[in-house]
Amino acid sequence: MAKILSIETSTDVCSVAFAEDGKVIEKRELFEPNSHSKHTTLLIQDIFKTDGVPPMEELDAVAVSAGPGSYTGLRIGTSVAKGICFALNIPLIAVDTLTVMSKAVLMSDTDVEGITLLCPMIDARRMEVYTVLHDKDLNVVEETNAKIIDENSFVEVLDKNKVLFFGNGAAKCKDTIRHDNAEFIDDIFPLAASMSPLAEKAFNESNFVDVAYFEPFYLKSFVATISKKKFF
Numbered sequence: 001m002a003k004i005l006s007i008e009t010s011t012d013v014c015s016v017a018f019a020e021d022g023k024v025i026e027k028r029e030l031f032e033p034n035s036h037s038k039h040t041t042l043l044i045q046d047i048f049k050t051d052g053v054p055p056m057e058e059l060d061a062v063a064v065s066a067g068p069g070s071y072t073g074l075r076i077g078t079s080v081a082k083g084i085c086f087a088l089n090i091p092l093i094a095v096d097t098l099t100v101m102s103k104a105v106l107m108s109d110t111d112v113e114g115i116t117l118l119c120p121m122i123d124a125r126r127m128e129v130y131t132v133l134h135d136k137d138l139n140v141v142e143e144t145n146a147k148i149i150d151e152n153s154f155v156e157v158l159d160k161n162k163v164l165f166f167g168n169g170a171a172k173c174k175d176t177i178r179h180d181n182a183e184f185i186d187d188i189f190p191l192a193a194s195m196s197p198l199a200e201k202a203f204n205e206s207n208f209v210d211v212a213y214f215e216p217f218y219l220k221s222f223v224a225t226i227s228k229k230k231f232f
Contacts, residue, residue, distance in 0.1 A: 002060045002203045005044065005084065006192040009036045009077030010069025010097040011122060011168060016043045017192035018053055022200030026050050027193045036076040044080070059090055061208070063199035065190060066094035067217035068130040068144065069122055074216035082211055091208040095198045096217070097122065097190045098132045098144060101167055104194035106136065110185055116161035117141060119154070120188070121169030127176070129169035130219055133157065146219055149173045158182055 001021040008015045014036045017027040028043040048056045064081035067074050085092045101120035105112065112118075118136065121129040127149045133142035147153060149172075157163060158179040165173065166188040174184050202208075 002200060003054065003058055004061050004063055004093070004196065004199050004203060005047075005056075005059055006063040006095075006195040006199050007040065007044070007077045007081050008065045008097075008100065008190050008192040008195055009040060009073040010065045010067060010190055011073065012070075013189045013191065014039055014043065014073075015189075015192040016040065016047060017196050018047050019196035019200065022197045024193045024196050026053050027191075029191060029193075031189075036073050040076060040080050044084075056084070057088060059084070059088055061085075061091045061093055061199070061203050063093040063095055063195055063202070065097045065100060065192075065195065065216075067097050068124075068146075068219035069097050069190070069216075071218055074218065078214065078216050082214070085211045091203075092211045092214060093199050093202045093207065094209045094214060094216075095195050095202065096144075098130070099134070099138060099198065100190040100195045101188055102134045102138055103198055104188050104191060105164065105166060105185070106138075107194055107197075108188070110164075110188075112136060112164065114162055115164045115183070117157065117163045119163050119165045119170075120190075121165060121167040121173065122190075123167075123169040123172065127172065129167075129173070131169065133163075144217075144219065149176050151176055151178070153177055154182070155179070 012033040015029040
């Protein structure tokens, strides 16, 4: 029975979860932007202080959200995950962020009857989103990409499929993607609790990544901006 800690920091939500055999025992979720650097380790410590949760030293693996998503958030989550893996000499599991979101829909009370494809979207600023298309078995139908949304986006797919759009990138697309086969739902986030069954599957298949060399999938290069404030 694998004991796995999952860490998800790819968006504004910071979440961690402890699971045994794919079943979540404890979870912590903080819906607060820019909270990852301050709170990720504190949330983890809080979980392992909870009655019924074994000591951290008994962990079999750590799972981390692999991206795409926030450059800073992903780096923080990856750094914390690597630190625990190095300290305990346990394997690291990387789970695709968009797959976590689709899994969250399938684990929720959302009615997906009649839905052909799932389309998670992460906001990438302006009218751009990070997205992928899954079927309801989480098979990839269209590869992960950064897509600029306009009135012609997904038209060919929507002509043949009923598509469910969700995630913090989907909200800004409601008024642009207008099609009878397009459906939108709110309040779907990539969360560590939704990552747990995917991490369990990866563990059972020994699908691990190199702790030393793993890097998140940023999808786009990080571009630093120069402050316009004058300090002198």
